[in-house]
Amino acid sequence: QLSSISLYHASPIPMTSLQLTAKKVAVVGGGAAGLVAARELRNEGHKVVVFEREAQLGGTWVYSPEVESDPLGLDPNRKIVHSSLYSSLRTNLPREVMGFRDFPFVASGKAGRDSRRFPGHEEVLRYLEDFGNEFRLHELVRYQTEVCHVGLEAEGKWKVKSRTKAENDGSEFVETYDAVVVCNGHYTEPRIADIPGIEVWPGRQIHSHNYRIPEPYRDQVIVLIGSSASAVDICRDLSRFAKEVHVASRSKPDGSYGKQPGFDNLWLHPMIERAHEDGNVTFQDGSVVRAEVILHCTGYKYHFPFLHNIDAANVDDNRVGPLYKHVFPPALAPGISFVGLPWKVVPFILCELQSRWIASILSGRISLPSEEKMMEDIKSFYSTLDAAGVPKRYTHNIGDHQFEYDDWLALETGSPLIEDWRRGMYRATSLCRRAQPETYRDEWDDEDWILTAYQDFKQYLP
Numbered sequence: 251q252l253s254s255i256s257l258y259h260a261s262p263i264p265m266t267s268l269q270l271t272a273k274k275v276a277v278v279g280g281g282a283a284g285l286v287a288a289r290e291l292r293n294e295g296h297k298v299v300v301f302e303r304e305a306q307l308g309g310t311w312v313y314s315p316e317v318e319s320d321p322l323g324l325d326p327n328r329k330i331v332h333s334s335l336y337s338s339l340r341t342n343l344p345r346e347v348m349g350f351r352d353f354p355f356v357a358s359g360k361a362g363r364d365s366r367r368f369p370g371h372e373e374v375l376r377y378l379e380d381f382g383n384e385f386r387l388h389e390l391v392r393y394q395t396e397v398c399h400v401g402l403e404a405e406g407k408w409k410v411k412s413r414t415k416a417e418n419d420g421s422e423f424v425e426t427y428d429a430v431v432v433c434n435g436h437y438t439e440p441r442i443a444d445i446p447g448i449e450v451w452p453g454r455q456i457h458s459h460n461y462r463i464p465e466p467y468r469d470q471v472i473v474l475i476g477s478s479a480s481a482v483d484i485c486r487d488l489s490r491f492a493k494e495v496h497v498a499s500r501s502k503p504d505g506s507y508g509k510q511p512g513f514d515n516l517w518l519h520p521m522i523e524r525a526h527e528d529g530n531v532t533f534q535d536g537s538v539v540r541a542e543v544i545l546h547c548t549g550y551k552y553h554f555p556f557l558h559n560i561d562a563a564n565v566d567d568n569r570v571g572p573l574y575k576h577v578f579p580p581a582l583a584p585g586i587s588f589v590g591l592p593w594k595v596v597p598f599i600l601c602e603l604q605s606r607w608i609a610s611i612l613s614g615r616i617s618l619p620s621e622e623k624m625m626e627d628i629k630s631f632y633s634t635l636d637a638a639g640v641p642k643r644y645t646h647n648i649g650d651h652q653f654e655y656d657d658w659l660a661l662e663t664g665s666p667l668i669e670d671w672r673r674g675m676y677r678a679t680s681l682c683r684r685a686q687p688e689t690y691r692d693e694w695d696d697e698d699w700i701l702t703a704y705q706d707f708k709q710y711l712p
């Protein structure tokens with residue numbers, strides 16, 4: 251364990267003899283992506299304003315016990331609760347892998363902090379707060395200020411309309427920026443499973459976005475749809491209180507269906523075939539349960555309610571675009587860009603590299619290909635997905651080649667490539683999680699990678 255992280259001095263990209271341009275940049279969102287975008291943009295000399303709807307930084311990692319008025323999250327007029335965290339959540343990546351490159355996520359050794367390798371969610375928030383403090387990012391942030399409109403003005407400038415929270419005074423501001431970097435997160439707008447017969451089924455439905463604790467489900471029979479990391483955690487969390495938990499999953503090998511080893515109230519089924527008026531739910535293997543709750547752990551949709559009439563932000567079957575390398579819409583680049591869209595990835599380091607790329611392009615240190623060349627690249631990427639039979643909605647799922655993507659960004663920006671230990675540890679964790687889903691957070695066998703990581707961290711820690 252290493253002692254506390256203390257003063258760290260940023261090392262901006264080395265200056266060249268190029269004449270760099272400082273831009274006035276609006277960053278939408280103060281989660282992990284917005285924080286690192288702000289740091290990279292400022293390091294490059296830009297003037298940055300971060301707009302954050304909430305009263306604090308951290309985005310997803312700001313847990314709230316509050317849930318939305320519509321438990322399925324479909325009502326467009328519902329009060330939005332941003333975070334989808336459940337109370338018991340521990341990270342599904344080891345802290346070493348999760349951290350930003352030059353600000354390692356090590357146990358701080360401070361009282362009250364969580365020193366576990368896969369810590370609880372509060373520890374991630376503390377880490378992001380440490381990051382914000384270390385780089386004095388708070389001074390760039392307008393808290394409780396929501397961006398409600400971003401639009402293109404004459405001469406490539408961007409109009410940003412924002413509004414402070416009504417309880418403050420609800421003031422509206424209209425300003426002009428040279429560029430807008432969108433970092434608004436993509437785990438807030440639920441995606442719901444299509445279930446035949448659901449309109450007559452009498453039970454309660456919720457989306458995992460509005461799941462917090464298992465106690466309210468005591469003695470109930472629950473059908474949970476999904477097989478993501480959240481589904482795996484939540485079904486186990488629920489099984490401590492519910493009478494029965496039946497998981498409906500599309501992507502499990504045949505032999506794994508049935509009662510789950512180590513549990514007396516947890517079953518795995520294939521997908522739901524139909525829900526019925528009498529409360530029954532039928533699965534594709536013919537099994538039937540009488541359920542009181544259907545819990546959709548079915549993921550989220552990209553959502554940019556503040557981007558009006560901007561072609562770049564078209565979301566078509568959860569593909570945002572067209573975007574060059576998941577970041578720049580060719581027709582509007584580099585004035586508007588998106589950080590953190592890829593999923594099934596290690597997000598912080600990816601956001602760090604994307605942000606550095608954006609900052610360097612805005613300053614003129616490096617340049618983008620022509621609009622035509624970027625469109626060609628996108629078309630060829632889409633063709634590769636089509637040829638491999640990848641559905642459109644998986645466009646930004648780059649899990650299998652995330653490190654190649656990171657390395658591409660690193661090469662573009664003259665940054666070091668992804669560390670071998672980070673790749674190795676990520677793969678070791680994925681295998682371990684699959685083999686021992688109950689215990690991977692507390693038992694592992696990648697000690698060699700841990701040693702190498704901590705060796706590497708010495709250059710960044712006091």
Ligand code: FAD
Nearest residue numbers: 279281282283302303309310341342396397434435437590
């Ligand atoms: P967010 O953290 O969502 O931040 C977006 C910010 O934008 C928010 O603060 C929001 O208030 C603000 N905002 C939105 N709209 C506006 C607006 N119009 N105006 C102003 N502000 C706005 N990652 C890991 O590395 N390890 C894990 O173990 C892990 N577990 C996860 C578990 C769950 C349940 C979820 C949902 C995600 C998990 N992640 C994990 C991924 C996580 O989302 C990323 O780690 C990271 O927090 C994403 O940061 P972000 O800044 O892109 O988005």
